[in-house]
Each structure stands twice: as structure tokens, then as C-alpha cells.
Amino acid sequence: MHMLSFDVEEHFQVAAFWSVARRREWNGLASRVENNSMKITELLSEHSTKATFFVLGWVAERHPELVKRLAQQGHEIASHGYGHELVHTQTPTEFRQDVRRSKRILEDLIGKPVAGYRAPSFSISSRTPWAIPVLIEEGYRYDSSIYNRFRGATETGVAGAGAYLIETEVGTIWEVSPSTMNACGLQLPVAGGGYFRLLPYAVSKMFLRSLERQGSQLVMYLHPWELDPEQPRMEGPLLSKVRHYLNLSKTEQRLRWLLRDFSFAPINQVVQHVRYIFEKQGDRSHATV
Ligand SMILES: [Zn+2]
Secondary structure: OEEEEEEEOOHHHOHHHOOOOOHHHHHHOOOOHHHHHHHHHHHHHHOOOOOEEEEOHHHHHHOHHHHHHHHHOOOEEEEOOOOOOOHHHOOHHHHHHHHHHHHHHHHHHHOOOOOEEOOHHHOOOOOOOOHHHHHHHOOOOEEOOOOOOOOOEOOOOEEOOOOEEEEEOOEEEEEOOOOEEEEOOEEEOOOEHHHHHHOOHHHHHHHHHHHHHOOOOOEEEEOHHHHOOOOOOOOOOHHHHHHHHOOHHHHHHHHHHHHHHOOEEOHHHHHHHHHHHHHHHOOOOOOOO
């Protein structure tokens, strides 16, 4: 089983447009996240597939019914933080408040614990060594924020995702990194977002088959706005506009093909399975699936 995830945020909340769409303007912009997320759930139900939805606390406050509906349909609700601040632009205290606030909002809505967290723009790195301990202390069981670009890269250049345990002084947490592939010497996160829209579907498919041959899994990520070619165009740097608006009309069909050709599960389901194997084996050094 591969893992499928969606970062639930508005089209105007992406980092590429922060210089123009200031936070204070968010409330005045037209919301499209609910309709776009519902479009995704229809596709998923056509293929009897459940996924993980990393929901922004800011979105959950304004669309509580969306969060409840996703949970009722059997999808996993996880946290994308509250305000979509990059982790390395926050102090440890601000980060703690952000992840605590979003977890509480989501748990109040769905009535059960939230296990997973994904940072905006995968912004946990060696610059933020305090972030993982904060997540553990705040009760998160897994994180999916770290591009570990060279971990597990094979001769074919494909780095499988897998789940691995991070041990810290305050406890342990599972890390589920997005998959990357070697392209022209760079490990690129081709499994999601802009890369999925940029590359022909045949390339994504080849990448997944390659992962499967080495017994590895994909962590796929998309955003609801990536299935919305009609979204209002924002002003911003040219490169940001190209990246954001490229091939939006192709995502839906490509996602259909992906769901037709491969099997996916929510991340927490896979993490629980890995944890079970790990505890059964008593292997303290390493655990992957
Ligand atoms: Zn995001």
C-alpha cells in the first residue's frame, strides 16, 4: 500500500504568494477549499480509497463541517498546523502554540486523537532541531515534514518513503518522509504537488513501479487547489505563478489514473502497521515496510 495525503489549505495560503496575499487579507478572499476537497472525496470514493487530510487549523475553524465530513467518510484527519507559518520562521514557543492549537481544534471536531503532523512546505530541517521534540511533547505520534533527500536512495536513484523511528530525549516519533527520485543529479520530490503536475503521468507511474520493485512505498501529496483550474489568479513573482498554475486542469485526470493503477492507504494506518512489526520484532535499530 502506498500512502496518499492532501494538505488542506486555501489556494491563497501557499508560500509562493505570501508576499502579496498577506495574512490579514485572508479573511476577505473567496474560499474554494470546501468544494475542492469534496471533489477529491468523490474521486476517492469512486476508487474505494481512504487518505490522510492534513488540515490547517485556520481552515478547520471556518469549515468545521468539512472536517467532520472527511472524518465521517473514514479519512484520517491530521494537522497541517494552524496558521501556515514556515517552521523556521517561528520561535520554538510560537511553533508549540501553533501545533497545539490546530490539534485541539481538529480533535474537538472529530472527537478523537490526531496522530499526524505535516509542516507547511515540509519546513522541518536541521535548522529547527527543536521542532520534533515539541511535536512529541504535544502528543503527535508521527511527522511527515522532513525531506531526507539522500536517505535510502538506491542505485536507481529512488528513495522510498517508509517509516522510521526518530528517538529524542523526550521520547520517540515516527517520521514518514515524502518520496524522492534522482533527476539530473538532484533528489526531487516528484511524488507530489507541482512535480506531479509538471511531469507526464507515465513518469509518475514508472516511478511508482520502480518503488514497488524495491519493496518500497510512495508518500503522495497534493493540495485541494491543485484540482481547481478555475481558481482566481493571484499576482506574484512569475516563477511562483508558473509553478502554482501549471497543468491544474490535468491533476484530476492524473489522480484518477493513479487511483486506478495503485493502492493507497492513510498514513497512520501504515504507521500503525510498521509499529506493530517493529514491536513484534523488538528491533530497536530500524523498521521499515
Ligand atoms: Zn501547506
